[in-house]
Amino acid sequence: MKSLLGWILTTFVASLIGFGLINTALAVEHDFEKIKKNYYDTHPGKGSHGKFWEPIPIQKYWNPKDFYSPPQTIKGEFTQADCVGCHQTTTPGAFHAWKSSTHSDLEAIRKLPDSDARAYKKQKISEVENNLRKLNLLKKGESLKQVGCIDCHGGVGVTKLDHAKALVMPDRVSCGTCHLNEFAEAESEKEQEWPQKQWAKGHPSHAVDWEANVETATWAAMPEREVAQGCDSCHYQQNKCDGCHTRHTFSAAEARQPEACATCHNGVDHNEFENYMLSKHGTQYLTMGKTKWNFEVPLKDHVNKGGYTAPTCQTCHFEFKGEYSHNLVRKVRWGFNPTPEIANNLSHPWFEDRKKAWVQTCTLCHSESFAKAYLDTADKGTIQGLNVEQSAKKVVNKLYEDGLLVGQKTNRPAPPAPEKDAAGGFFQLFWAKGNNPSRIERLYADMWEHDVIKHYKGIFHVNPGGYTYSEGWSELMRGYAEIMDEDTRLREADAAKTGKKATVSDASQLYNESILGGGGLLLMIAGTLVGFPVFRSSLLSFRSKRSKLSGK
Amino acid sequence: MKSLLGWILTTFVASLIGFGLINTALAVEHDFEKIKKNYYDTHPGKGSHGKFWEPIPIQKYWNPKDFYSPPQTIKGEFTQADCVGCHQTTTPGAFHAWKSSTHSDLEAIRKLPDSDARAYKKQKISEVENNLRKLNLLKKGESLKQVGCIDCHGGVGVTKLDHAKALVMPDRVSCGTCHLNEFAEAESEKEQEWPQKQWAKGHPSHAVDWEANVETATWAAMPEREVAQGCDSCHYQQNKCDGCHTRHTFSAAEARQPEACATCHNGVDHNEFENYMLSKHGTQYLTMGKTKWNFEVPLKDHVNKGGYTAPTCQTCHFEFKGEYSHNLVRKVRWGFNPTPEIANNLSHPWFEDRKKAWVQTCTLCHSESFAKAYLDTADKGTIQGLNVEQSAKKVVNKLYEDGLLVGQKTNRPAPPAPEKDAAGGFFQLFWAKGNNPSRIERLYADMWEHDVIKHYKGIFHVNPGGYTYSEGWSELMRGYAEIMDEDTRLREADAAKTGKKATVSDASQLYNESILGGGGLLLMIAGTLVGFPVFRSSLLSFRSKRSKLSGK
């Protein structure tokens, strides 16, 4: 009886987790071996474009699983004491960071009074010890004294390490051996499924960000490997945990601060950091948070114990229905970038439910009516920006179809394999030769990959300048005006040459009509169905970035 | 006799206040009812373009006076205890922010030792209590215990609130009921008058920033209301006080830090925040201020008690002749953007006096000779940038006059009403269709609305890169070169078509000659007088932004 009930409960809970409906921080018993197996099974290694590129030396640090082997310069077997003895001189900064960390002295944590903000770590240590006991890495009754160099670079509980043979650079599994809940939470991002397959399963998320990179044709095609690997230096969260918890401090308090996200989440196509910092939320953090909020408290206590008077990246994106976890995609709606495939489906329950979850997040401080009003504003404003981008796309594709791009017939080399040519393709931001891309294509590539994304992220992060005039809308207007200007010139020049009358590009007519429902959507579908070749090739270029990922 | 003297004194003081000559923080008795009446009388509501747009839901929070009504989801009458009872669960972040604020526990302030930096607030509480007693909102002998939810969302001293009927979102008057001095100071910005009517009375200032927005034709014309409202999310200081004193903390210490200004004062046409932060002043704040300066002390004590070793936004812009107040425009000279109408009148006593007031500000730290030298440099450098922008303007206007803009005769739709077409108009930053704007116009729009403003703000905020190469001058040079390049191409193409000889645009000849005095000014005046239609229409486009405001 008891076991049947247990089975029912477990299945129910597991399915809830599968659907992302409950937080994995609940007292769910995670199976380390199973998660570990799935982690390695789903890791793409070099991916399907692997034959087109070879790793450069630095990449062994971003993906140690596939590329790392120990240096042959240091021979011999070493204990933890040896590690410390040598590295406190050879790499004192790394040693010191560890020495000042929680890892170096668990006893100090155990002695913390309950009033200390870090006291919750006592429970965390017990949790870790339980995990290790189950894996026979810690004996019953034994307690963990320290997490030393050798535990991560050799294996938990290892006492001697052959430096030239057995040294490892830790991956998610290494950290997950102790931090099982966090590992399970983070891996659960892979369960995400988009209702209309806007993205492949699990995408976009930290859990598959390495895959996202190696499956991007442009990245594999780039001859300049040292530039290409620059993308890895953010796209390695799938491989390691120190993107947020910097080695060798591995601080939770660090990872709770907005700047922890800044290295990767800034710039032309994901300027979340700038938007947050310039929002009222960010200025609260900068004026009040820096000196008065306590980042040592767990996220769930940020208001009542931490004294936060505004959200951070973490308090919104780790939260889902009041629970906090390392699965950051449970409220994802527009994802990385706005597309018609998302815009046209926002009334689907999948999107509606997630919007409700966002309303709940905002009501931590704001009224429901405020939260709904703002989220509606942000959805509509995003679609307005998307309309502009889509209108420009038609103009560029029509020029390509008509063979009127500058140099299109005289000097347009194809991009290197596995990338394929397309008007305004993603590759045109990273590769150029002859007249590929032509000016107008690069203008469009910036619109779809930069401006409309900034527009969307500006409005959702409540940064006024981010979607009105400094970035976003006003830049989309510039792109549109430039593209229309080019279109007119190219068509007038062609007309002068051929003696025909230049025509205003029909493609521009869509602008200012909604792509949602109505004629806009029909036109778009029609364009696809009748086999608009350029339109398709451009879509392809977008798909090529995530071909394996979107299943298209 | 006594009353006559009183009358004389009052009149004298009032006139001084009217002319912005003395600080309202002096022991002037402000008349709340009169200021309140004037506040509502001068508020434009939807403004003169009101028929062209309807508010969207989120706007009720930016302008509650005109658009807010309570939600009908919560029925019943509630006390302050009820507010807290419910909202500490439904919106705990808001509750906590208030709970940690001065408002929630005035007794705690009263108990502060005089040595505490916040001790000045004891005096502030007495001041507030006096104001309330005069308004019969507090009985004689009674003292204020707390400023609770209900005092702001219902009315000071209200004990029961009908949530569905009487709930209000506070406006300037709500805050001003207690904080009368601050209200009076802030409202006194409306008294500002420009000697040559460069701006309408009161403009530009926080006190009329909502008016500035709704009277901008482009804003009213934009079909994308969700993008347009982005402007409101800064342009609401006329309506509310929480732009600087964020709800529900309402912290003075927060509002004294530079980041408090950042959400609104950053970006393409008012990058004051970036300029400050990168200036020596800003780096002092970032290195020394963040941890060592005490933002709890009132601005007037920032040097001797607060330990500031550099100015903040607030210490310069709230100050006038040694006094600090919420009237920030008493030293305004170039205002929002440099124009010939200002450049040509800097020797007028109005401008000279304000320059002297700036010298006094700078001498808090710098010698008078340093201050004068720098301010002269900044004036001259600003005019140099203005010269470039004005030269470019003539080139663009001439092309428009000659009908040579790309698509001008074939595909130039007019902007939506109430906006009107013009070459290089303000609207071209926010609206585009067909070949309106053409590329060269957008280039010029960026010059006058972005680059010359950044140039001016960079030099005045002492950010070297802000006016030399990263922004400002070098960008003006780019704009000018691009415009001249376009001009030559368009005229050569026209010449090829018509068989006439292409001419170098005369309009460019002005460049590098001062617009101050001499030929430049005469040409400019002549251009206006003889009815240069394009020139006027472009001026008009600028005027359209602030048509009601400048009285032109």
Place this chain on the structure above:
Amino acid sequence: MKSLLGWILTTFVASLIGFGLINTALAVEHDFEKIKKNYYDTHPGKGSHGKFWEPIPIQKYWNPKDFYSPPQTIKGEFTQADCVGCHQTTTPGAFHAWKSSTHSDLEAIRKLPDSDARAYKKQKISEVENNLRKLNLLKKGESLKQVGCIDCHGGVGVTKLDHAKALVMPDRVSCGTCHLNEFAEAESEKEQEWPQKQWAKGHPSHAVDWEANVETATWAAMPEREVAQGCDSCHYQQNKCDGCHTRHTFSAAEARQPEACATCHNGVDHNEFENYMLSKHGTQYLTMGKTKWNFEVPLKDHVNKGGYTAPTCQTCHFEFKGEYSHNLVRKVRWGFNPTPEIANNLSHPWFEDRKKAWVQTCTLCHSESFAKAYLDTADKGTIQGLNVEQSAKKVVNKLYEDGLLVGQKTNRPAPPAPEKDAAGGFFQLFWAKGNNPSRIERLYADMWEHDVIKHYKGIFHVNPGGYTYSEGWSELMRGYAEIMDEDTRLREADAAKTGKKATVSDASQLYNESILGGGGLLLMIAGTLVGFPVFRSSLLSFRSKRSKLSGK
């Protein structure tokens, strides 16, 4: 015997210093008078372009040696007590800053317990006292009580100052009188010699940054002196020490923080600050450093006593082989900007040795293998960017040679003397008239002066977006695509006019072939030898910036 040994040792040590092999912080006895003489002897004053410009008033503060004279408004002789008596009222901010500084109360330092992070300053005071005794500025047995206004603005130990006659603005020598080691270290930057004369002796460095400015033809040629002087407001480190140690605090703790470098090291052609802040190093500083690291400890103790868990600008750039000094150029390799002359010589021992020194720097925290792998990546990635820029250069130069630039034959005024015309020259970022520069030239000028520099600095400061998509590579791709597009249009238009067939620019063929070794290099050398006139003139334009400096 003893003196012979002494001579040998001194010579040896001196030669080591000369070669930058040992740190001048060692117990080397610096000769103040000799360093002072050399300082003044090597100072260029107005420089070789001096006849083309006159200083404006504010410049007397950037270069007091050549331009400052005391104000005549204050007459009389004053003591230190008089200074304080007057200036605590007239410039209270300056007074307060000094009053809170180490300078104002040396006794307070002497009383610090050895456990205090600032205790090292006791030794510093002794050092200063020894220096002063040798110069007969302090009597034997006498101790320094305070460094007052008069010591710096009149001379160490001066008791009375004639304000209208003898007041000075301190220069490097003034500070160096006490701080001899730091003066000697800073001045030793002038010893730097590039093995293939890529830069003139001492360049680029703080020690000659004023010279770099006044010897730049464009700067001297600019008619807009108020804009031109903006460059001085950073290029004055050769003249004064308060660029980093802001007057009147002169704080070492301030100067050890990254923001101390921000005013000068940000923006389009030296965005080190942005790169650092967005790197993992910078985010560690922002999350952990701001509140937990102790900036009062000397740089050498930053890890063990200061608790730094990541480097700052200072910990890397002041360091050389484990020693810290004010000579920041001992590890310079690529210097201000990447050039073929550097790229082609990286295997020279001079460059190799410096790379080894960098590896040593990185191993403070990272393994040697990591450090080498990353530095190799950065070198290669930089060269990849340089290839793109060099390819674009050939296209632009060929157009100039062929006379095909827009307006080249009809409206191309020469820049003002002493600047000379050249395609894509440095001057085109700061000066424009008619069709000089044409659009394509400005595009190229941005590539070589902005984009490739950002690319290089992004990759070396480990800011992923800085060299992949937000800045650097993707911007170089844009520049290249725009230039190729222009090239095709200009050549097609010419072909249409002349009836000849338009040819694809041969110049673009270089792209994607390494400039290192092989055909690329040979072509480049050939181009120079056979007297490619445009190529030379463009090189000249680059040289003109530093004509006196590079010896070319």
